[in-house]
Amino acid sequence: xxxxxxxxxxxxxxxxxxxxxxxxxxxxxxxxxxxxxxxxxxxxxxxxxxxxxxxxxxxxxxxxxxxxxxxxxxxxxxxxxxxxxxxxxxxxxxxxxxxxxxxxxxxxxxxxxxxxxxxxxxxxxxxxxxxxxxxxxxxxxxxxxxxxxxxxxxxxxxxxxxxxxxxxxxxxxxxxxxxxxxxxxxxxxxxxxxxxxxxxxxxxxxxxxxxxxxxxxxxxxxxxxxxxxxxxxxxxxxxxxxxxxxxxxxxxxxxxxxxxxxxxxxxxxxxxxxxxxxxxxxxxxxxxxxxxxxxxxxxxxxxxxxxxxxxxxxxxxxxxxxxxxxxxxxxxxxxxxxxxxxxxxxxxxxxxxxxxxxxxxxxxxxxxxxxxxxxxxxxxxxxxxxxxxxxxxxxxxxx
Numbered sequence: 001x002x003x004x005x006x007x008x009x010x011x012x013x014x015x016x017x018x019x020x021x022x023x024x025x026x027x028x029x030x031x032x033x034x035x036x037x038x039x040x041x042x043x044x045x046x047x048x049x050x051x052x053x054x055x056x057x058x059x060x061x062x063x064x065x066x067x068x069x070x071x072x073x074x075x076x077x078x079x080x081x082x083x084x085x086x087x088x089x090x091x092x093x094x095x096x097x098x099x100x101x102x103x104x105x106x107x108x109x110x111x112x113x114x115x116x117x118x119x120x121x122x123x124x125x126x127x128x129x130x131x132x133x134x135x136x137x138x139x140x141x142x143x144x145x146x147x148x149x150x151x152x153x154x155x156x157x158x159x160x161x162x163x164x165x166x167x168x169x170x171x172x173x174x175x176x177x178x179x180x181x182x183x184x185x186x187x188x189x190x191x192x193x194x195x196x197x198x199x200x201x202x203x204x205x206x207x208x209x210x211x212x213x214x215x216x217x218x219x220x221x222x223x224x225x226x227x228x229x230x231x232x233x234x235x236x237x238x239x240x241x242x243x244x245x246x247x248x249x250x251x252x253x254x255x256x257x258x259x260x261x262x263x264x265x266x267x268x269x270x271x272x273x274x275x276x277x278x279x280x281x282x283x284x285x286x287x288x289x290x291x292x293x294x295x296x297x298x299x300x301x302x303x304x305x306x307x308x309x310x311x312x313x314x315x316x317x318x319x320x321x322x323x324x325x326x327x328x329x330x331x332x333x334x335x336x337x338x339x340x341x342x343x344x345x346x347x348x349x350x351x352x353x354x355x356x357x358x359x360x361x362x363x364x365x366x367x368x369x370x371x372x373x374x375x376x377x378x379x380x381x382x383x384x385x386x387x388x389x390x391x392x393x394x395x396x397x398x399x
Contacts, residue, residue, distance in 0.1 A: 014342045014359065017175030020197070021334050024341065024362055026225060029330030031323070034198030037334075038173045039209030041198040042257040044069045044298045047211065048169030049180030049194070050161050058151040058349040063107040063115060064180035064194060065165040066211060066255050068296045072126060074101045076263045076304075077296040080271035082278075086251055086290025087112055090140035098264025100296045102139050103166055106181040106213045106253055108146045111157035115141040118162035142253040142292055144215035146184030149348030174211060177342030181213050184348060186250070187340050188217040188230055188282065191354040195339025199327035202315075206260035208270075208324060210277075210331035214339045216250030216289060221282035224337060229365055230282060233358070250286070252278060254335075256295035256328055261308035266316060266324070267295045273325045277332025 013019070020037050021028050034041030051062040068075045077100035079091040087109055094100060102123055105115040119139035124130050130137070146152055165180060174196050176182075182193020192214040199208050219237075222230025254274045262270070271293040278291070285291055299308075315321050340357045347353040 014177065014344070017177050017179055017342050018173055019176070019338065019342050019359075021337055021341070024359060026337075026362075026366070028197075028225075028334040028337070029199070029326070031199040031201065031327055031330055032204075034200055034207045034209065036173045037197050039066070039196045039198060039211040039255065039257055040171050040174055041207045042209040042259050042298055044259075045209060045257050046070065046169040046171050047174035048165040048167070049175060050165040050168070051179055051183050052156060052161055053183070054156065059154065059156045060150040060184045060346060060348045061108050061111070061146055061152065061156055062180040062183040063105055063111065063157060063162045063165045064182070064213065065162070065169050066104045066106070066257075067169045068100055068103070068257065068298055072103060072123065073300055074099050075296050075298060076100075076267060076301045077294070078264045078267035078271055079295070080268055080274065080293040082275050082291035082293065083285045083289055085288050086143065086292055088140070088142040088292055089116055090138045091292070091294070093138045094140065094294070099301070100140065102137060103169070104140045104142065104255060104294060105162060105165070106142050106144075106255075107157060107162070108150065108152050108181070108184065109143045110152045110155055111162075112141050112143050114157050114159050115139075115162045118159040118166060121159060122163060122166045140294065142213070142294065144181070144185055144213050144251040144253060144290070146215070147349070148184070148186055148352055149346055149354060150184035151349055176338050178344055178346060182339065182343070184346070185213065185215040186354050187214040187336070187343070188222040189219040189354070190340060190357050191343035191346055193339050193343045195335040195337065195342065197331045197334035197338060199331050201260065201323045201327050202320075206258060208260070208327035208331055209257045210328065210335045211255045212332065212335040212339060213253040214336055216252050216283055221284065223280065223282035224362070225366065227366065229362070232365060233361075251290035252283065252336075254293045254332055256293060256331075257298060258295075258324070259298045260324065261299055261304045261312050262297050262324075263301060263304075266312065266321060267297060269321070270324055270328050271295045273328040274332050277329040278336065280329070280333040281336045283336070
């Protein structure tokens with residue numbers, strides 16, 4: 001699956017959080033994106049954010065809610081743990097029963113309890129019958145640690161704040177970057193957060209959507225379109241700024257949605273491919289990092305037709321499921337980059353600053369890197385490519 005580069009002439013605006021790789025002239029993979037290149041391209045999926053910033057404090061956090069269906073019905077689901085250094089709730093039952101029965105909430109590590117309570121209150125209000133008799137619910141909450149920029153230990157997020165994200169979830173394109181749960185997140189030593197993308201499969205019959213919460217990586221690891229852009233940026237960094245404060249290995253949560261008629265087993269196989277998409281951006285799975293993937297199909301298992309199930313079984317047997325796998329890989333890769341490109345500079349706890357990715361540099365870097373790639377084919381080394389690129393930019397600055 002190749003990555004294609006083209007050139008844009010006008011720099012798009014990331015203030016609304018809707019910037020996509022294609023707006024920067026970057027095409028990720030070979031599959032066609034959905035109509036809006038967003039997880040909400042999957043029919044029925046809704047996303048809501050609540051961003052919490054408190055003036056004159058170190059509170060920069062939030063939450064993001066993902067609803068599989070407008071009615072919050074039970075749907076096929078799966079969960080995959082890439083590296084288990086994290087505190088999610090509800091994954092054990094998903095893996096046991098293969099179903100999702102509540103919305104999913106993403107938030108900071110110390111707000112998991114508040115999000116869990118908010119989901120319970122939301123579901124009880126939506127369906128008063130749940131209050132009668134004895135029935136359990138399985139709220140699903142996943143988290144990343146935003147304490148580098150936010151005073152997570154102050155427990156700033158209450159159930160009422162999470163409820164705003166749940167009640168406000170809509171099928172509009174999901175805002176990306178420093179929104180909702182992404183407010184205090186760090187990606188490759190820069191500002192990270194929420195990103196999303198989608199891909200069409202099976203000749204456009206189905207859509208696979210991905211939404212990520214990114215909080216991982218060091219700048220030299222950042223890879224864009226197969227190019228070591230992070231190493232170039234690290235070499236160009238202003239020495240006066242100094243390196244960012246040491247950060248934990250970090251984490252990422254990926255939500256995968258599809259309207260393809262799949263049940264838990266093929267969904268779990270799709271989720272295993274999230275790691276491939278992360279790796280394409282330079283993401284590493286460290287000892288102390290938490291990488292979790294949660295996936296669902298929007299068609300309830302009891303209404304998936306036998307014909308559709310037969311079609312999907314045949315697709316899997318013939319290797320056609322590879323297209324679903326590719327959609328997850330491409331969607332994950334682009335969603336990570338979209339989270340980076342949309343995030344804005346934030347100075348938070350103890351003066352720590354995470355700068356926005358310099359999208360105004362991306363086009364220039366990719367143009368130069370294409371030329372250096374051609375030179376490298378003639379025998380230049382990677383080290384020579386990076387040195388020449390930095391020297392070229394330095395000469396431009398002097399002029």
